[in-house]
Amino acid sequence: MMTTFDDREKAFENKFAHDADLLFKITARRNKLVGQWAAEKMGLTPEETTAYATSVVQADFEEAGDEDVIRKLLGDLTSAGIDVDDAMIRAALEDKMVEARRQFIEPA
Known part of the structure; x- marks a missing residue:
């Protein structure tokens, strides 16, 4: 009887870990997509766009939540003279989250 409960507990733990990992990947993809969106608004080259999108993904590691990403995007776009x-x-974050989820759910 204890084995059944242990198995169930392990299954729930595995699902939680999988879901957390998937959310992390989707959020990172969203940040990359919104970085590309912002780079396009700023008129960056393809190489600059790649680097900028990576910097947006990295900005999300500064603190929990989206405020660090929002602060970076707002500051960078405003500095570039973009009315935002x-x-x-x-x-844009919401739109790109939908797109990121779709990219993970739909087969390539």
Whole structure:
């Protein structure tokens, strides 16, 4: 009887770990996509776009939540003379999260 409960507990732990890993990957993909979106607005070259998208992904490791990414995007876009506000960036994050989820769910 104890084995059944142990097996169930292990299955729940495995599912939780899998779900957390998947969310991490989807969020990183979202950050890359929103970095590409911002780079396009700033008129960056393909090489600069790749580097910038990577920097947006890395910015997410500064603190929990999206505020670090929002702060980076808002600062960079504003410095580049792009008329953007917090709400526009949050909307872009939402749009890119949908796209990132789709990329992980749909086969290539």
